[in-house]
Amino acid sequence: MPRNRQIKLRCPICKKPTKATDPDFPFCSDRCRLIDLGKWASGGYVISSPVADAEEAVPDTEDSQ
Numbered sequence: 001m002p003r004n005r006q007i008k009l010r011c012p013i014c015k016k017p018t019k020a021t022d023p024d025f026p027f028c029s030d031r032c033r034l035i036d037l038g039k040w041a042s043g044g045y046v047i048s049s050p051v052a053d054a055e056e057a058v059p060d061t062e063d064s065q
């Protein structure tokens with residue numbers, strides 16, 4: 001009996017078995033892929049969120065005249 005070397009892959013969202021040949025791999029479907037995307041989008045994985053510098057640049061008052 002040949003050894004079954006196939007690794008069982010599961011969708012990280014719904015835990016359904018999925019295949020590496022799936023177009024939506026590692027997800028079982030487009031739906032699960034979108035769910036994962038939404039998790040990332042709302043998970044605080046925001047890289048560039050520049051804080052608006054509300055402070056006004058204090059002008060130099062060096063010339064005392």
Ligand SMILES: [Zn+2]
Nearest residue numbers: 011014028032
């Ligand atoms: Zn799924």
